Amino acid sequence: MRVHLARRLASLYPASWRARYGDEFAAFLEDHPATPSAILDIIGSAMLEQLRAARDFHMDSRQRTLVLMAFAYLAAVAAGVNFYWTVNDTPLAAVMQSRVLLATSFRAVALGSLAAFAAVITIALPVTSWIGLEAFRTRRWRTVGRIFVPFGAALIVVIWLIAGSMATGRHWVATPWDVTGDWPAPVEWPPLSIRWTMSSVTFVLLVCGLLSSAVAASQVVRESDLSRYRGIWFRSTSMALAISILVMTAGVAGWGWFAQQYAAGDFHSRNGGLFNSTNIASWAASCLVFAGASLTSCLAVRSQRRTSSPSKLAG
Amino acid sequence: MLLDIQEMCGTRLGPGTLYGAISRLERDGLIEPLKADDRRQPYRLTAEGRHVLRAKLATLYQFARAGLRKLEA
Numbered sequence: 001m002r003v004h005l006a007r008r009l010a011s012l013y014p015a016s017w018r019a020r021y022g023d024e025f026a027a028f029l030e031d032h033p034a035t036p037s038a039i040l041d042i043i044g045s046a047m048l049e050q051l052r053a054a055r056d057f058h059m060d061s062r063q064r065t066l067v068l069m070a071f072a073y074l075a076a077v078a079a080g081v082n083f084y085w086t087v088n089d090t091p092l093a094a095v096m097q098s099r100v101l102l103a104t105s106f107r108a109v110a111l112g113s114l115a116a117f118a119a120v121i122t123i124a125l126p127v128t129s130w131i132g133l134e135a136f137r138t139r140r141w142r143t144v145g146r147i148f149v150p151f152g153a154a155l156i157v158v159i160w161l162i163a164g165s166m167a168t169g170r171h172w173v174a175t176p177w178d179v180t181g182d183w184p185a186p187v188e189w190p191p192l193s194i195r196w197t198m199s200s201v202t203f204v205l206l207v208c209g210l211l212s213s214a215v216a217a218s219q220v221v222r223e224s225d226l227s228r229y230r231g232i233w234f235r236s237t238s239m240a241l242a243i244s245i246l247v248m249t250a251g252v253a254g255w256g257w258f259a260q261q262y263a264a265g266d267f268h269s270r271n272g273g274l275f276n277s278t279n280i281a282s283w284a285a286s287c288l289v290f291a292g293a294s295l296t297s298c299l300a301v302r303s304q305r306r307t308s309s310p311s312k313l314a315g
Numbered sequence: 316m317l318l319d320i321q322e323m324c325g326t327r328l329g330p331g332t333l334y335g336a337i338s339r340l341e342r343d344g345l346i347e348p349l350k351a352d353d354r355r356q357p358y359r360l361t362a363e364g365r366h367v368l369r370a371k372l373a374t375l376y377q378f379a380r381a382g383l384r385k386l387e388a
Contacts, residue, residue, distance in 0.1 A: 017338065020338070021334060021337075024351070024356040025330075025334050027354045028330060028334070028356070030354075031354070032330050038329055038330055038331075040329075041329025041330060041331040041332055042329070042330055042331035043331070044331060045329070045331025046331065048335065049335070049338075
């Protein structure tokens with residue numbers, strides 16, 4: 001394996017691990033052939049070590065709250081995007097025109113998403129600006145780079161979607177919700193194999209983008225001293241985020257219930273689900289991720305409440 | 316080390332898996348590094364590691380013996 005590649009792979013491990021094994025591991029890799037299975041094995045092991053390091057890392061309550069909020073919000077974004085694209089441009093969207101309860105559930109999700117965005121921006125904007133300026137002033141370029149990871153990830157997805165759309169004559173956008181289904185694909189669209197491949201790339205970019213954004217956000221928070229901010233900021237915004245995500249979760253669950261009552265046929269067909277799955281399966285996936293996001297956001301609130309409770313402070 | 320493991324178990328470990336095991340064993344105090352030999356980093360069992368390995372091998376031995384006895388019965 002080339003020296004540069006060996007060093008690059010060793011750099012995927014957490015700093016504490018690299019301090020002990022970094023040099024000998026890189027030297028060991030240089031004598032090892034760079035096969036795809038070896039590289040995948042190293043990436044997988046590095047991820048496990050990162051998880052272990054994150055678990056062992058001590059964070060104060062403010063840092064823990066922010067990290068949990070970041071994970072909860074990004075999970076809610078993933079679930080919300082999947083829900084929106086499952087419903088968008090399908091007969092279920094038309095059913096919502098005539099069914100008030102179905103439309104109300106959908107609006108609850110939309111309202112919850114706006115409130116969640118507002119809660120996240122309220123805390124993220126001042127905190128990120130301050131961390132960014134401090135990092136820039138003290139020349140911590142790694143931290144500055146991590147702050148831009150979510151924007152970079154979003155930019156890559158957008159560029160990929162625009163490039164894909166232009167490559168297919170602007171007739172089709174490579175989203176995993178528009179591959180195939182119980183509908184005839186327009187003749188202008190690219191062949192099915194191309195649609196599967198391109199939408200799979202989009203899916204991988206979305207998942208990697210969300211994961212790398214969550215990891216980068218948690219790394220930035222862990223490296224920062226947040227004691228200059230008052231606890232009320234974290235309590236109020238984590239509470240607002242948790243309520244917003246709970247509203248979204250209830251809205252999505254209710255929407256599925258009403259869809260089953262009013263449009264069971266369309267709900268069970270394949271015309272909007274992720275990767276040609278049925279709409280109900282795609283909806284269930286969103287419900288599951290929303291449930292995880294709700295739990296995580298409640299843990300963020302609990303993390304603040306535990307710190308502020310009188311018995312804890314007295315202890 | 317990878318070749319030794321392959322010879323003994325018939326399985327070739329990936330480099331990440333091997334170093335994951337090394338770091339875990341060292342963290343648990345079962346192995347310790349020796350002085351580096353050029354580019355090779357040798358390790359050896361600690362007293363605790365020797366004790367744990369002996370217990371594991373004894374269990375495996377009893378397990379294999381009981382299994383073989385059942386097969387032959």
